[in-house]
Amino acid sequence: MLNLNNVGKTYTDQNQGRFEVFSGIDLTIEENQFVSILGPSGCGKSTLLSMVAGLESVSEGAISLEGNDINQPGPDRGMVFQEPSLFPWLNVQENVLYPIKKRLPKKEAEERVNHFLKMVHLSKFKNHYTYELSGGMQQRVAIARALAMDPKVLLMDEPFGALDEQTRHIMHDELTKIWHETKKTILFVTHSIQEAIKLSDRVVVMGTRPGRIIADFDINVSRPRRRDDAKVIELENQVMDLLKDEINKVLKEELDHEASH
Known part of the structure; x- marks a missing residue:
């Protein structure tokens, strides 16, 4: 469904010259799959997600x-960022309605908004302004807004990274339920192995x-x-061993760089 073929990203800076973020990324994601991208800081995982988003x-x-090249943002991809990026001057219902109000008849758009607010358990908060909500609730508004667009793929860039641990666990359960109900394809970026x-x-x-894919694990463990x-423990240890080598490599490069200057 989603195909990345030999993808690379390079920036050119006037002072530092050419900087290669990653290259040779090959990845195929099937319909309805939930795929996480994990890696140390600087490997380019958020940049990769932004490229899938067309940003x-x-x-x-x-x-x-689905066979169509991505070169700009589109309604077939919904994006949820680490910060919810909601409009503070709009209430919850208006925030979720915003991206679809010009695309759909008014009644259909409002029905869709109500459906997804119910799915994320925020129906009774629909007239609240977003600054009146907790961080976890704001992120649920952002998820409802992305789902209301009915995208083929939901892209999530560390969406729970700013939340406390208890709220994050609740959001994990909520997202798993939403994924089961909507059958969306999800591409999820995180720092957390767990x-x-x-x-x-x-x-x-x-x-x-440079950034590259070093492993692709199938998680054949029943949910929850x-x-x-x-x-789960065995998989965590395997991933940790891989990442430990990568993090040590980055630290060594930085220490060598500091020593040479």
Whole structure:
């Protein structure tokens, strides 16, 4: 469904010259799959997600959704960021309605908004302004807004990274229910090994300097997943060993750089 073929991203800076974020990224994601991208800071996972969203250009290779090349944002992809990026002057209902009010008849748009607010358990808060809500509730508004667009793919860039641990666990359960109900394809970026394994069908691990895919794990563990499950612990340890090597490599490069200056 979603295909990344030999994708690369390079920035050119007047002072530092050419900087390669990643190259040679090959990834195919099937319909209804929940796939997490995991990796150390600087490996380019958020940049990759922005390229799938059409917010960043592709330097080499191609990204396609159902055979159509992606080169700009579109309603077939809904994006949820780490910060909810809601409009503070609009209430909850108006925020969710905003991206679809010009695309759909008024009655249909309002029915869709009410449907997704009910799905994220915010119906009784629909007339509240977003600054009156907790961080977890704001993020549920952002998810409802993305789902109201009825995208083929839901793109999520560390959406729970700013939340406290207890709220994050609640959001994991909510997102899993939403995914089961909507049958959306989800591409999810995270720093957390536990979060990736708890939520995903697949965990794609990226290395850094330059960014590349170093592993692709199928998570064949029935849901709901428990932290003390032997298979979960084994997978966490495998991913941690891979990432430890990558993080140590980055630290060594930085230390060597500091020593040479």
